[in-house]
Amino acid sequence: MDRRRFLGVGTGVTAGLAGFGLASGVSRADAPRIRRHVTLGNTGLRVSDISFGSSRSSDPRLVRHAAARGITCFDTAESYRGGRAEEAIGEALRGERDRYVITSKHKAWGGETRRQMMAALEGSLRRLRTDYVDIYFNHAVNDVRRLQNPEWAEFMERAIRDGKIRFRGMSGHGGALVECVDYALDHDLADVILVAHNFAQDASFYEKLRARLHYVALQPELGRAIERASSKGVGVIAMKTLMGARINDMRPYESGGATFSQAAFRWVLSNPHVDGLVVSMTSTADIDEYVAASGSGPIGAADMRLLARYAALQGPRYCRHACNACEESCPAGVEISEVLRTRMYDVDYRDPVLARADYAALGAGARACLACDGAPCLGACPNGIPISAFTRDAAIRLG
Ligand code: SF4
Numbered sequence: 001m002d003r004r005r006f007l008g009v010g011t012g013v014t015a016g017l018a019g020f021g022l023a024s025g026v027s028r029a030d031a032p033r034i035r036r037h038v039t040l041g042n043t044g045l046r047v048s049d050i051s052f053g054s055s056r057s058s059d060p061r062l063v064r065h066a067a068a069r070g071i072t073c074f075d076t077a078e079s080y081r082g083g084r085a086e087e088a089i090g091e092a093l094r095g096e097r098d099r100y101v102i103t104s105k106h107k108a109w110g111g112e113t114r115r116q117m118m119a120a121l122e123g124s125l126r127r128l129r130t131d132y133v134d135i136y137f138n139h140a141v142n143d144v145r146r147l148q149n150p151e152w153a154e155f156m157e158r159a160i161r162d163g164k165i166r167f168r169g170m171s172g173h174g175g176a177l178v179e180c181v182d183y184a185l186d187h188d189l190a191d192v193i194l195v196a197h198n199f200a201q202d203a204s205f206y207e208k209l210r211a212r213l214h215y216v217a218l219q220p221e222l223g224r225a226i227e228r229a230s231s232k233g234v235g236v237i238a239m240k241t242l243m244g245a246r247i248n249d250m251r252p253y254e255s256g257g258a259t260f261s262q263a264a265f266r267w268v269l270s271n272p273h274v275d276g277l278v279v280s281m282t283s284t285a286d287i288d289e290y291v292a293a294s295g296s297g298p299i300g301a302a303d304m305r306l307l308a309r310y311a312a313l314q315g316p317r318y319c320r321h322a323c324n325a326c327e328e329s330c331p332a333g334v335e336i337s338e339v340l341r342t343r344m345y346d347v348d349y350r351d352p353v354l355a356r357a358d359y360a361a362l363g364a365g366a367r368a369c370l371a372c373d374g375a376p377c378l379g380a381c382p383n384g385i386p387i388s389a390f391t392r393d394a395a396i397r398l399g
């Protein structure tokens, strides 16, 4: 039994693919397929519970494969692959635009004008070959000043009035994530939030494993912010669900038809305040593995065992999204969590293109670490991450 066939077993999926013109040569009666659709908060948008993330790919064939497997939501950004990710989605979904939910993003900075924001949106629409996006996110917000810029709210209002955007969004995965989500909710700036959320951030996950693991869960406020968004009718989409995504490290431990990534997805989707998730898809095998978790029910004991093993293996080197506990330790002002995120893209995702692009966007990055003895940040991470070793490594490999 080949791997792809194995991954489809146990899903109960026997129906043939619906009549997608996009299915190309990937249709097969026993192929895994999306089995659950969700509504994003009060938007009324219905999407597959697992959506296609394009930060690491720009191949229209992958987009078609995902559509053939029943994925109906495609997430992208102007910055992904220098715009080529948007182009791939535009090319693959051409002629069938209205069957899909397409989201894109722009990093609107604090001093940016609405004219600049509109120009960015129009660039995305051109690359996507469409005249509207369903959700437009202010991308990777980690500073409330980006949301406080009145131009952002006015731009969104204008773009909605012009029919270029259907709903407003905010995405984030940095240390100030909770503060930014709270600000967006307080000021009614988002219909949907896209936030880093995985088992490594959850206090209750570690509570259950206290006897075996000694890591500290650092983001008790993130769960509260997500619940608050959901209770206000704001759609919640999770990303960074794989805690560093070193999924191949887990292959020897997977058994019984479930994989680590499927367990991690079930953990996220078991949260009643999370509507769905987005995950980067880089191969047809990825897509088939991920889609097989759609609608597969709540997290089980075998899943928890896999997640616990992953946490034990990766915990001491995984910088938690939405954590900034070490922020004050660096006298040079190095954005430690941001630097470690870009290093994760290179080391764990094995995606140097994404890593270099995001590292360059940090400005000085970790340059100061190369001339520092590391004493100030020594022991500043409650999870035991050797901060100076990792930041110096980031400066060398990405600087
Ligand atoms: S290095 Fe440790 S303390 Fe600093 S942001 Fe990452 S997980 Fe949090």
Ligand code: SF4
Binding pocket: 329, 330, 331, 332, 333, 334, 336, 368, 369, 370, 372, 373, 374, 375, 376, 377, 378, 387, 388, 391
């Ligand atoms: S090594 Fe020095 S410069 Fe780098 S984060 Fe630590 S304290 Fe800051």
